[in-house]
Amino acid sequence: MIEVEDLSRTFVVRRRTGRVRRTATEVRAVDHLSFEVERGEMVGYIGPNGAGKSTTVKMLTGILVPTSGRLSVAGVDPSRNRVDLTRRIGVVFGQRTTLWWDLPLRDSFELLRRIYRIDGTRFRQNLAEFCELLDLGDLLDTPVRQLSLGQRMRGDIAAALLHDPEILYLDEPTIGLDVVSKSRLRAFLREVNAARDVTLLLTTHDLQDIEQLCSRVMVIDHGSLVYDGSLAGLHTQGGSTRTLVVDLVDPLPDEGRIRVEGASVHKVEGPRQWLSFPTDASAAPLVAAVAASYDVADLSILEPAIEDVIAELYSRR
Template sequence: MSALIEVEDLTRSFTVRRRAGRFRRTTSTVRAVDGISFAVDRGEMVGYIGPNGAGKSTTVKMLTGILVPTSGRLSVAGVDPARSRTELTRRIGVVFGQRTTLWWDLPLRDSFDLLQRIYRTDPARHRANLAEFTELLELGDLLDTPVRQLSLGQRMRGDIAAALLHDPEILYLDEPTIGLDVVSKGRLRSFLRRVNEERSVTLLLTTHDLQDIEQLCSRVMVIDHGSLVYDGSLAGLHAQGSSQRTLVVDLVDEAPPIDVPGAVVRRVEGPRQWLSFPVEASAAPVVAAVAAAYDVADLSLQEPDIEDVIRTLYTG
């Protein structure tokens, strides 16, 4: 198969029982994932996003073999995850932001040593990977610290290192930056970009932090109520959501709304005016027209907010 991950008409249903009186219960079937299809090539970095309860985590659990699909076809690295879970485990890494795969009362170094034995990684390769990840993630001063004493950001760096020590082909990340400060988020994003570029690790990222998507992923899949509502590039997502770029113009003096081709004034406050134009359009003609016709003190360009785009898709 050409794609590393192939999903075709995948469905997962759950039976839900509810109390309907003192002695009665009703039974209903809920489709958490409803006939989705997609493929992910080796080395891709894909954002998989959607609101709570959309089916993101259920999809990831089927991709890792934790859940068995109700129907449909699923192939990860050439195997069926549910039937070849042990084989697949050696080829994937998983990080859940709110859970840890490390041993709570052991020093970080001991957790890494145990993982080497569990995955039966070549000792020399394990030492080389550990040395590289320790340097890149700044874990050197933390290796002898029990996991329970680590901060959330420190533990997350340890979890990501642990998920990559056995050289997986695919890395699933579920909310990897949740609760982290700006510095810790930046460090993790830089590390993940490097791992993808240098090791061709395929990345599937589920997150509510859309800055993770913008800074890491060239492709986005949006799921809502168990169905894929978008699969494509970030630029295409903005176009589908009718996104607008904004040119903020500070004039030397107050003036009537600016009138130039290709842009519309959305807001005026004293000498400052906000002009919007389609996201796919170049800003150069608009900037040139404004500069030629008006006395400009300053200009700045604001890109569209991906959160607004996603919100538009959900409400639609």
């Protein structure tokens, strides 16, 4: 569905160096980027501010023209086939709305039906399904300006999917939402992906969105792709570790530490000890070894935070 080959985009930034004089500097926002996304994939596209995420999405939607490289979305060149591509993609920006501010939500949907020339029967089917899944039924006659942020975001996502797009771009879709609203949106996106085989490219700073929605993640930094693979592989590359928290019945004498093969103690507080072990290792042999050698009151496993893994990747660069 998406093919990106050696893609680059540069901008010229002019800075004042005196009262009148200005100097021009070339900034490379995207630097020789290459990747492919298959139909039906849910891919997380993450990176720090200024990494090139939004520039990439703007080129994928045809808003920006690449400086160099090749780009194909749903079989067409986005910058040369904007009208055709618009009918095949949906876009949601978390900080902007595609809905009409002073109109009821129902009228916004009706206007989009006319803009995209959606068949009346299909439009009614989609609207009924999305209203049920996103709990929008009681909001259809409410002006958009009176909706809460979570309600408006649900409306924006429904609007982006009314014309049955093949690809959905989501830019910070859960920004500013409460826990309940985030959970509802994530469940809806999983349902749409499973039922309609919609390809989803998600850019976000909320890494829980990535963990709960995406089987694949791409990490971009300074316009270059620094990682492309599974979340498990990202943890391995980032050198992260899992933690086994052991509560002993009694503290070991002389502040002794648990000694088992495949793990090391990095913290001790009385009877509680924290043991680190690789993310790709099974916890079962470790738990069995600890239980066989020590009097254990309780055990728990802490998974590594994806935020720490990403931060480690950035720090290396």
